[in-house]
Each structure stands twice: as C-alpha cells, then as structure tokens.
Amino acid sequence: MAPERPATARITQRICGAIKSQIASGRFGPGARLPSTRALAAEWGVSRTTVTAAYEQLIAEGYLEARQGARTQVARGLGLAPAPPAQAGLPASPDRLSAYGQRLTAFNLPSASDAGRMVADFRYGDLAAADFPMLAWRKAVGAALLRRQGRFRYGDPRGSAELRTALQSYLWRARGLRCDLDQIIVVNGSQQGLDLCARLLLDPGDRVVMEDPGYALARQVFLAAGAEVVPVTVDRDGMRTESLPAAQLAYATPSHQFPLGGVLSAGRRRELLAWAQSSRAYVIEDDYDSEYRFDIAPIPPLQALDNAGRVIYLGTVSKTLSPTLRLGYLVVPPVLSEDFAKAKRLTDRHSASLEQEALAELIESGAYERHVRRVRRRNSERRAALLTALSITLGEAVTVVGADAGLHVVVWLNRVPRTQERGLIAWADAVGLGVYPITPLYASAAAAVRPDAAGLVMGYASLDERTIDQGVRTLRKVLDAFAAEDGAGRVLLCPRSR
C-alpha cells in the first residue's frame, strides 16, 4: 500500500485479503470471473478506484489476470500446484549440506557469556571500552562523512585507496614492512584474512603446518577447508622449524607466538622461509598483537625478510581499537594480489567504506599511533598488576609465561593436573570468575609443553587493576578449595564471592 494514504490503503488491503480467502476456499477457481469493480465498490461501500487498486495489486501478485475488454478473472495457472504441507512437516535437520557445511558440525558455537555478572572475566580478545579513542574516532568518522559527495557506489574490493595508502606508510614506520598498494587487501578482521587464504590456497586433503598450541579459529578455518592440520611443537623461540613436513601452507605467529609468547628466532625465520620456498608453500604470518611489546622494541616481521614472495602478512586493529570494528589487512605477494581481490569481491564486495575511511583518517592524522602508545602504556600497567597479583597471591602455585608482550599471559597451575582443567574452570565460572583453558589450543594433548599441569590463557586488556586483583584472589580461593576437596564438597567451600 502507499504509505501516504493509510485509510484507503487499509481498505485495499482488506479487499485483497477477502479475495485471496475466497480463492483459497475454492469459492473462485482458476479462470473464474470476478465481480465488476462497480459491483464490488458498492458491496464494500468504497470508490471504484479503491477496488481497482485491489485488483491491480492482486494482478501484480499473480492471483488475478486482466484481459483487454474482458472482466478480471482468477489466474488460470493458480491452484494447480500442490499446496505446501503444514508447518508440522518441517525437517529436523538440513536435507542438504555441502562438505564444507558438514565439516563445520565438528565445531561449537561459543556460548554467550555475561561479563556483567562476573567478579572478573579474563577472556582473551576483549578490550576495555574506556580505552577506545572515542573523540578521535568520532572526529575521523565526521571527516570521512564530510568527504563523501556525489554518489555511493561499490568500492575497490582491495579496500579504499586512502586506507591502503595510510596502512602502507604505517606498516613501514611501525613494522619495517615495505609493500605496494595493490598488495594490501583490507578485510573484515584477521578472521576473514585467514578464511580468504584458506579458500584460495587450500583444497581438501592439502596439509597445513601450524604451531601447536595455536590459534583455535585458524585451525578451524583450515579444517573447514578440508585440509589436514599438521601440528608443530613450540618452544621459547617459537615454532620448531628444523624438520617441517611437506605441506602447502604454514600458519605462524613469529612476533609473539600465540598463546605461549615466544619470538621466532632469526635462524628459524630463515629456516621457515627456506622451507616455504623449497616446498612451494605459502606462510601466513599472523601479526595479531605486535603493538604490545613492553620491554623491547617490536620485532621486524617475517615478511620483511621474505625475498621470494612466500609470506602473507596479516594485521588487525582488533587489539588496538576494537574487535567489534571488524577491520584487518593482508599484505600478499604481488602475484596473489588479483586473486585475493577477486575472492574478496565475490565474498562480500569490499569492507564497509565509512570505517575504512575513518581508520585512514585516524592513521593519517597521527591519532592512531598516539592512541597505540597510550593503550600500550595502559596495558603495561594492567600487565604489571596481573603479574604482581599472581606473584603475591599465588606464588609457587603458578608459573607464568609469555608476559613480555601482548595482552595475555599463560598461567600454568603447577598443582592442578591437566585432567582437572575443565572442572576447575567450570567451578571458577560458578563463582563468577571467567578463566579460559589452554587445552583447546592444542591439536593434541601429547604435544603439550606441560602435559602434567592445567593451564589458563588470561587476557587482561578489558580489566582495571582492582578487578584484576579481585580476580586473582578469587582464583586463589578456587584453587585452595579445589586442592582441599573434590566432588560435591567444593561448592560449600567456595561460595559465590562478590
């Protein structure tokens, strides 16, 4: 109906409804002639225009047919096809799912957690909303809006020229990374970067070499592509590259191994690149949190050492601005640039333009790097608070690793066997403490650096110092009670502490 004339529109609608019911009930069969508009107008006490509008609507919907000079009639093709069955007949599972879809069934959707009810939630990946440079971002969005004129049209699948230009010089300043504009592909966060790599580079049955433990959603992307993920153990110098198996792709976090925190040594970097070249494989370098090195300068990326076009560099603003912005970037070898652009276009045309332009503005104005320095200091304070609390409150009960950089630490619980990791975490959750296990980051329990001990990945970037301290004290209570008892007694010993 035309929203400008609600009263007439409502009547037209009701006439349409009445005619449809009569067709559905069989009162008017296919080919049956309808009353004249004059007759129906009289019956409903409305103008002929209103009835004509109803007929035109039903003609447009295919219920009626108009023929030159003859009365409007019910469409002749109507009602011949069998009616669909009732709602009760809905299938309980999909009739059809691709091989890709079937592989997804192995993965769980995370349950939504309610950070509000918690004493402290050490979920890795969360950031404090207070850290977001709200003023600078609003200013950047405003500037981007002002620059818009003329027309909105689909943009370059690689991303806006402004953002790629800004990223090009940012990457050189901050990371010593040199590239051409066309090598940069703006993506919706690093997750889409990983997914595009998997789509373009992996066929079912291919092999991917990956750090173990490693980033779970990267592993899932490769498995969903039908690839075999070959785990490679990790030590303090990152992934052990001395005897990498044949594979089509490698995934690594050379600047800051996730989650254990090692830096891939220079020798291993060379070994990894030599392996990639001799295997004709590509290496995804996930540089997810390089902005957060507290005691030492940033490590130059693997990409900067790569003279053979084998490294795909992956960056994100999820750790510096917000994980909810969904902005990241790939730097791909020149030879892959067009393939990535085509895949990005078919996947979702391009990333949202306004966000891209706002980020470009933020980088160009210098506000981004000022912000990064500010949140680096802020997170360094949070880190200090966490390390102090862990040391004072838990002492020898824990071993902390990976604290040099990033926004998380790994905490080995020296007195809790690995087999009890899940129980401990469930219990912590029951008393309002959000802590997260390391085990799901391992491809196989056998590969664990500490097969004996339970481990936690503790993110601190969303918490203030007081909450961090409260959280660690709560962890102490949970550990004490856990050690003292097992089974049903625990809940009594560890009441809900606020």
Place this chain on the structure above:
Amino acid sequence: MAPERPATARITQRICGAIKSQIASGRFGPGARLPSTRALAAEWGVSRTTVTAAYEQLIAEGYLEARQGARTQVARGLGLAPAPPAQAGLPASPDRLSAYGQRLTAFNLPSASDAGRMVADFRYGDLAAADFPMLAWRKAVGAALLRRQGRFRYGDPRGSAELRTALQSYLWRARGLRCDLDQIIVVNGSQQGLDLCARLLLDPGDRVVMEDPGYALARQVFLAAGAEVVPVTVDRDGMRTESLPAAQLAYATPSHQFPLGGVLSAGRRRELLAWAQSSRAYVIEDDYDSEYRFDIAPIPPLQALDNAGRVIYLGTVSKTLSPTLRLGYLVVPPVLSEDFAKAKRLTDRHSASLEQEALAELIESGAYERHVRRVRRRNSERRAALLTALSITLGEAVTVVGADAGLHVVVWLNRVPRTQERGLIAWADAVGLGVYPITPLYASAAAAVRPDAAGLVMGYASLDERTIDQGVRTLRKVLDAFAAEDGAGRVLLCPRSR
C-alpha cells in the same frame, strides 16, 4: 624502540643495525662472542644501558643468545639455513591456487570508472549521496556509541540482538514475513549472504537453477563454488517454473525479476515451492529492491508462502541506505540457523557492531521507514524523468521494460543489433555516457528475450533529473551517429558533448 625516547631509540636501532651487518658479512659467525656492553658503549660513546637495550632487542629477534654469567653471543642456529634468493626471482604466477581460486580466474575485476568526468553515469547500484539520511544516521551512530560500555568483545555471529529484533518486526510490518530471531543472520550485504549459501549448500558438480537473464555476481558465486548453473528463461511473470530441472538450489528474484522486472505469479510461486520440496532443494529469494514499488503495493515474499522450510530470504540496505555500508540479512529456515551462524563466525566472526547498532536504532526510531518513503518518492521522480526523456527523445527507437518497480529499467535499442551492443557502449563511454549492457546478465545469448536487439540496464538512483535528461540526449546522439555511420567516421559525428 620505545617511542617515548626517540634519541636513545635511534642509537639503539643503529647499534642493532651495525651488529646485524657484521653478522650478515660473516664478521661474527654463529656462537661468536660479542664485545662487552662496557666496550661497545665506549666505542659508540653511549651509556651501557643503550647497548644493553640493543643486545636485548637482538636477543628477542633471535640474532643473539644470552647465557647466565657468560658473554652474549651470536645465536648458534643462525645463518645455517640458505639465504632466500633475490627479489628478481619472484614468480610471475602463483605456485599454488585452490580449485576455488582457479575458478575465479574466469571472472574479471571491474575497472574503476570515474563518475566525475561523465555527462551521466547510469550505473545500476549507485545511489545519490544526497539521499543518505545523514542527520538520522549520525544520530543513530551517536546513540549506539553512547550505549557502549564496559568492554568490547566479539559479538554473536548471527548479528546483534538489537538489530535482529528490529529487523524481525520491520520484516513483518513491511513484508509480511514472520520469523524467529535465530533465523536472522546479519551479513555484509547480500553478496555475503549469497556466498554463505553457496558454501553451505553447494559441492562442486551440484546444480543451481537460476533466472536467465539474472544477477551476474550470484551466478559467479555459484560457479566459483564449482556448481553448474542451469539457466531458466524469464517472461513477464518472472522465472518459468513449469519444468524446472533437478537441482540442489534455486536462485530467484520473485518480487522484481532482475533485470527484466517481472513479478513471479502466484501459480509459479507455488510451483517453485513444490519443486523445491520434491527436489529437497533450497530456494534463495533475493528481495534486493522490494522497497521500490511505485504504482502497486509490495508483493509479499515467497518466504511467507513457504511452509516447508525451503526458502532462504535475502534482504539488504544497499538500495535504501548505501551500497558502501555492507549490511544485509538472511532469513534462513530454522534447521539451517546454526550452520549459517558457524559459517559466518569462521568467515569473519560477525558484521561490524557499530553499524549494526546504528541500523537497529534507525529502524526502531521509525527514521528508517520515513527515509524509505522519502527515497521512494525521490526515485519515483527520477523514474518519471527517465521515462519521459526516453519517450520524448528516443520514442520508437527504444522499448522500455521493468519500470514498475526498482531503481533501473531495461531499455531495448530496437534499431541496434545485439552484435553491436558492445561497440555502442564503448562509444558512449568515449563521449562521457555511462551505459551498461544487458548481455553479461545472460548465461547464454540464445536465451535472450530479444536476441535481435542490444539492451541497456539503466540505473537512475544516483542522478538528478537534469543529468538524466542530458544523459538520454547524449544517448540519442550516440544512437543517431551509430545508425548513420560505421567504422572510423563515428568519432567525428559524435564529438565529446558536455
């Protein structure tokens, strides 16, 4: 380097560089002991702290090793791997591309056009920036920003609860579509919706039934998935459903066939649903521009007739707000909801949160529907201007179809053979007129409704009335010159008109 102390940092950097060069030149081999920090500090005329910082940086990068009580030495694993070859050895084509990636090579990236230099650009999909509800959008973004507190964390892969709630009632009000919240999946524009359908529902070798002519990027998505696209001819009542072949998926635009403009009749809707059920196939209903019906009320969606859970409804705000926002939504059968949520999460976690919340705010406040009514009127004026100009300026030379709805018309050029379509368009481009051919929307030239005549898809939503009129006059000049001459003479007859 710590950005807070640039002078010291620069010196540290230079020391690091010098040591790296000496390692690279062979002056320091693996295991070689470095000078003491005292000696090096004296040599450089800096403090020992500065030298220590350089050593620590190089240890972190893996060039050096520190051992308790002993002097720092060059890392023993260093330099054993062969150095990567020079840049000159870069491959000219990718060594490795998945079957998906290889299929993409058949598709072209569109070349960037420069609307600024044009007399008129009738590119379909573009919107006028002036139509964007800038004030309401800024207000909605502001309100969404204010609601943010506590922490930023990854959101629900299906989309924010606020937006899905707003869409749920909008779809019921505007389209008579009823669904549960979990059936709604917010995506980055309809392109991502199509891509997720292809990933979850198609294996290589599967068949997809699709309107011919039809939406080219949908066809590309299905072909990229390795499916066979089976074209089905289209008439004034939309896709001809009377003898659909066996297939796993169908793609249709029932409310407004793209590009020819037919409305799928009620009988064909039933036939299509019955086919889907007997084939155990799903139907993608792309409702890309249902907001723009000018003379008659919106057609209820196919989804509303579907009692068997076979229809996947696809909507977008690309035609009402902006194609650059990248926001759309799927309404999937309940049984597919979890699979789509998992695929969306692996693809890019979720769509950008702030945009989602702003759109929710816009819908909830009523501003979205007010805006839709306003742009519907505005585009109705543009349409009238285009139809008038085509009629007055081109008369019998053209036949216009599909003008009842949407933001484009198809213009058949009655006196230009189909074989000259491409030449005509190139010539139009040369004089600053952007017109776009219908031929690429056909799977096969044989299926064409008008195999004889060239056809144009003319979008008008980004143009004002004066530009539309100028554009049509320019088209007249091009057609006249094209008819009068062929070959080299044309350019002289059709000078660049501004």
